[in-house]
Amino acid sequence: MRLLSLVLGLCIGMAGIAAAPLPAIADACFDHNGSTMRVTNRNGQMTIRYERPREALRPAGVRRGTVLVDAVEGPNGIRGTARVFSRHCPGNPLTYDVAGHFEGDESFFLEGQRQVYAQCQPTGRTTTDILEFFYVGEC
Secondary structure (H helix, E strand, O other): OOOHHHHHHHHHHHHHHHHOOOOOOEEHHHHHHEEEEEEEEEEEEEEEEEOOOHHHHHHHHHOOOOOEEEEEEEOOEEEEEEEEOOOOOOOOOOOEEEEEEEEEOOOOEEEEEEEEEEEOEEEEEEEEEEEEEEEOOOO
């Protein structure tokens, strides 16, 4: 069973014990390229935010709480929108579509094609981004 689904199931299961139902929310922290990410799953709606961004991302405007991915988790995997941040255009991330899947309980991957920009200007080229997330524990 996938980690986020397991945590989500625990939240739902606890609702039956408590006097008032708990919302179906799961939070877990993952490493992504040296940054700690908070992954929140609310009834299949996933948001991946920077919890502790690596220092190199600060000039691009990335702070704690900055959203990297908005996605939906369904029976066929994960689909959503990712962002690329640049120090040349802080506060104006490039967005692109991603899709992916869980690899057991400890990791998940997203992949998508995006435009290549040079100093905030499109170059006419595209590249494939692969975003890897590795479980580090509860947030």
